[in-house]
Amino acid sequence: MGTAIYPGSFDPITYGHLDVIERACRLFGKVVVAVTHNDAKQPLFTLEERRRLVEQATRGIPNVEVDAFEGLLIDYADRRGAKVVLRGLRAVSDFEFEFQLALTNRRLNGEIETIFMMPRDTFTFLSSRIVKEICRLGGDVSPFVPPEVQAALEEKLRTAQ
Secondary structure (H helix, E strand, O other): OOEEEEOOOOOOOOOHHHHHHHHHHHHEEEEEEEEEEEOOOOOOOOOOHHHHHHHHHOOOOOOEEEEEEOOHHHHHHHHHOOOOEEEOOOOHHHHHHHHHHHHHHHOOOOEEHHHHOOHHHOOOOOOOHHHHHHHHHOOOOOOOHHHHHHHHHHHHHHHHO
């Protein structure tokens, strides 16, 4: 069954992410949810805050480990002894970028495979960016994120104003 790495910025973690994690846990002996920094994004939460929120959101899911890392994903996966990197795909628009990443990672280390997983159709529209915008505008994000994430979002946005 082995170890799979599910990397992401998780700013914040959503029910779409959790759906992928729960289903991946049925396929792999261990799923490491690896929180990282993405230079292309300006995160609302610090790396440590995001790691803590992911830990809280996944605490009831067996065979999940939460970690944070910096640097090349493929190097991190190799250090962790993982042979699989999981990537979530919501829509066709995600595919081109994810495909490029997968091919680049394969070129860097051909021993590690990338597997794409789609969330349930009820979550395919969902992104962390959309959740933050809904919350910023005073909307209810409870259908999209766990309660502890909603509370952290509301607090972070309240103190940012």
